[in-house]
Each structure stands twice: as structure tokens, then as C-alpha cells.
């Protein structure tokens with residue numbers, strides 16, 4: 001009886017022995033070690049993609065359109081980190097479960113790890129342009145899992161055995177230490193692999209950054225045209241700095257493409273297939289223009305918009321060289337990361353529109369985030385149907401013959417930009433001192449142009465705001481108005497009128513399927 005009691009006490013005091021939690025912990029530590037050695041392999045051999053990133057890409061692609069749209073709308077920028085954390089949480093739970101399976105038989109655990117390796121391998125092969133050699137990190141990870149689990153499980157079994165029979169046996173401590181040592185060694189290996197992978201290896205990103213720094217393009221430094229800006233404090237600058245330019249893409253690990261590795265294949269319904277290299281592009285004349293790019297997911301008053309000085313090679317002459325078939329009406333553009341979109345052929349071949357393969361933004365080579373080395377830019381179309389970053393493939397085709405990433409998820413096939421306007425100053429809910437109130441913002445209808453902006457105060461009549469100059473119909477226009485208002489609460493709304501004479505609609509529409517509409521309105525207090 002006393003023995004019984006002391007045994008219970010002893011196992012309560014050392015939950016490590018025989019506990020499911022201990023086996024789960026063993027599974028998690030071993031799981032981590034496999035991820036770490038696989039990561040190290042990726043880094044040592046400059047392989048793409050990392051298996052975990054490939055899995056994240058599959059999670060993204062397999063998520064139903066409703067889920068993707070919900071995340072896009074409600075999580076916005078956070079949707080990638082949240083997907084990553086959630087996927088990793090599931091992965092760690094699976095590692096724990098595998099550890100517990102291993103308590104019955106190590107073979108079960110190995111099977112569990114094998115299943116994960118198969119998912120990882122299939123995900124890697126599901127990425128754009130991967131080869132069987134890209135499976136090496138998965139193999140290394142799996143071997144690590146097998147060996148490490150074997151080492152840890154043998155010691156944990158021994159410890160369990162002694163703890164269950166005679167916890168007072170001096171072998172109890174030895175076996176316990178043996179187990180902890182094994183776990184420690186595996187954890188140490190994991191940490192070391194992670195650190196070496198992270199820091200000790202050059203890798204491709206620093207190489208890309210170096211190449212970008214040394215690249216001398218004939219792109220010119222932008223000069224904001226005289227009269228385009230009012231410099232109202234608190235309003236957005238007319239030219240958006242690259243670092244402040246919104247970022248939207250589906251990529252969990254943005255492609256790293258060096259200039260000499262890049263090429264664009266133009267094929268499909270053409271007379272002559274073309275492959276254009278970066279050197280070919282630089283031999284051509286660079287066209288430069290101000291273009292405002294915005295996202296179809298931009299809500300009324302939202303900030304998924306920016307205006308930059310773009311330098312690139314015009315697409316119309318390139319497509320003319322390829323000789324597009326009169327039967328074709330679309331180009332299916334594909335990025336090196338597999339994302340794709342369909343663009344109306346007419347917008348790309350229109351000599352007036354200036355659709356380009358852009359190589360520079362605000363006078364500097366594109367950043368990796370914005371599509372280095374080459375992205376497409378088509379004035380007047382939302383990004384999701386036109387502005388392919390890391391673009392590598394142009395298939396001249398027909399809209400009736402394909403669907404693309406976002407059209408698969410319920411977004412409209414055509415994405416012409418809708419007219420919109422935004423109040424940037426004062427901030428919504430601001431408390432302003434008595435005196436003149438400055439209201440200011442931007443209005444845009446790319447490739448149509450803005451003729452005027454009107455505001456209405458406290459539900460009153462529309463009155464014209466002052467419009468800054470705009471060098472082109474493809475960029476947004478600043479506007480401002482000075483108001484003398486009595487103390488108290490006020491509301492201001494804004495609408496634009498385009499150069500075609502159309503008045504911006506007040507009908508409220510959400511971003512799905514082809515862009516939001518409605519007047520932006522804010523409230524503030526004076527005095």
C-alpha cells in the first residue's frame with residue numbers, strides 16, 4: 001500500500017515519465033529539428049521553395065474562394081501572417097500527435113512523419129517550375145525526423161519502463177537524464193541549423209539587393225510637375241514613395257529573380273513566338289510616365305493606391321512584333337510564382353495607353369516586393385487584371401479559353417478602374433481649432449482623367465473644390481477646399497467628375513466583384 005502511494009507520488013512529481021505530454025513534446029522537438037535541417041538545406045543549396053512555404057501556397061490555393069475573399073477583405077495585410085501562424089499551429093499539433101503515436105510504436109511515428117513529408121513534397125512539386133532536385137530539403141527533413149525520433153524514443157521508452165517499475169532505482173535518474181540529453185541534442189541541432197541557415201549563408205536575397213544597387217538604368221529621377229501638389233499638411237504626397245506604396249500579392253515568399261535569369265515568353269495566338277531577356281529590354285527605349293495604380297480591393301476612402309513615375313518598355317510594339325492573331329482578345333499573364341491574370345489584349349496593344357513592362361519605379365530599379373526585375377503596368381486597369389509582378393509569361397489567347405487566379409474566386413473578368421475620390425484631411429473624427437478648415441485629398445479615374453471635384457458640407461449643395469494640375473489622365477489629381485465653418489460637428493463628402501463628363505456615382509457598392517463605389521464622407525468637430 002505504501003509502495004503504491006509512493007509510486008503515485010513519484011510519478012506525480014515527475015510528470016516527464018510515461019506522460020503523453022512527454023511523448024508529444026518529443027514529437028514537437030523532433031518535428032522542429034526536421035523543419036530546421038530542411039530549411040538549412042534550402043539555404044545551403046539556394047533551393048526554392050522552402051517546403052513549408054510551398055505548403056502555405058497550397059493552403060492558399062486550395063482555400064475556397066469565399067474564404068480567400070473573406071480574408072482579403074477582413075484580414076487584409078494580416079491574412080498572410082495569420083495563415084502562416086495557423087498552419088504552423090496545426091503542424092505543431094500534428095507533431096505532438098505523432099509523438100504520442102510513437103509511444104505505442106516508433107514505426108507509427110515514422111509513418112506520421114512520412115505522411116507530412118509526402119504533403120511537403122507534393123506541395124513543392126505543385127509550385128511553378130520546380131524540379132525533382134527541389135525535393136532534397138523534404139528528404140533531408142524526413143531523414144532527420146526518422147533518426148531524431150529513433151534516438152529520442154529509445155531513451156524515452158527506457159525511462160518510461162524504469163519509471164513504471166521502480167522509480168527509486170538509481171537507473172531512474174540515469175534514464176531520465178539520457179532522455180533529456182537526447183531531446184537537448186536534437187533541440188540544439190535544430191537551433192544550430194536554423195541559425196546557420198539564417199545567417200551564415202549568403203543566399204539570393206543579398207545577391208539581388210547588391211545587383212539592384214549596382215544596376216544603372218537609363219530611368220530618370222522623377223520631378224513632380226509644377227502645380228500638381230498643394231502640400232496640404234496631413235494629405236498624401238502626390239508622388240508616392242516606393243517605401244510607402246501599398247503592397248498586394250498572394251506570395252508567401254516573394255520570388256527572387258536576378259536580372260540575367262529573367263525572361264518573358266510571348267506565345268499563344270501569335271505569328272512568331274518571342275522570348276525577351278532583361279538585356280533585350282534595356283536595349284530598347286525606356287518610356288517614362290506617371291501612373292496611379294490601385295487595387296480593386298480598395299474600399300471607399302481606402303489606401304490601396306499609389307502614384308509613381310514608372311519607366312519601362314512599351315508593350316504595343318512588342319506584341320506587334322509577335323504578330324497577335326485578330327481572333328485573340330486577351331493575354332494570360334503569369335508570374336514566376338504561378339499567380340496569373342487575364343488582361344484585355346486591346347489595352348496592351350493600344351498605342352495611346354502606354355501599357356509597359358516596367359523596370360523602374362520613381363527612377364530606381366523595381367524593388368523585389370514590387371516585382372523586380374520586371375512587372376507589367378497598364379494604366380486604367382486595376383492591378384488584379386494587369387499589373388503582374390515578376391511577370392515571365394504572356395500567352396495571347398481568348399477570355400473564353402481560360403480563367404485566372406482572382407476570376408476563379410468570383411472577381412470580374414474585366415477590371416477597368418472606377419472613378420473615385422478621397423478626403424485625406426482632416427482626419428475622420430478630428431477636433432479642429434476655430435478658423436478656416438482645409439479639406440483636401442485626391443481624385444482619380446485613370447485613363448479618363450478628372451475634370452473636377454465637388455464637396456458637400458453638412459448635407460448642403462455640391463460646391464466645387466480647387467483642383468491641382470495633372471500632367472496626365474493616368475495619374476490622380478489633388479484637390480482642396482477652404483471652409484469657414486461655425487463651431488460644432490460637421491460632415492463633408494466628396495465626389496469627382498471625369499473628363500468624359502461622368503459624375504462619380506453615390507451608389508454604394510462593395511469591392512467584390514469589380515471595385516467599390518460610393519462617396520467618401522468624414523466627420524469632424526470645429527472649435
Ligand SMILES: Nc1nc2c(c(=O)[nH]1)N[C@H]1C(S)=C(S)[C@@H](COP(=O)(O)O)O[C@H]1N2
Pocket residue numbers: 245246247248249250251293294295296335336337339369370371382383384386387388389390
Ligand atoms: N505576381 C503577382 N503579381 C500581382 C499580384 C499577385 O498577387 N502576384 N497582385 C496584383 C494586385 S491584386 C495588385 S493590386 C498589384 C499591386 O501591386 P503592388 O504590390 O506593386 O502595389 O499587383 C498585382 N500583381
Ligand SMILES: [Mo]
Pocket residue numbers: 248294295296297382383384
Ligand atoms: Mo489588387
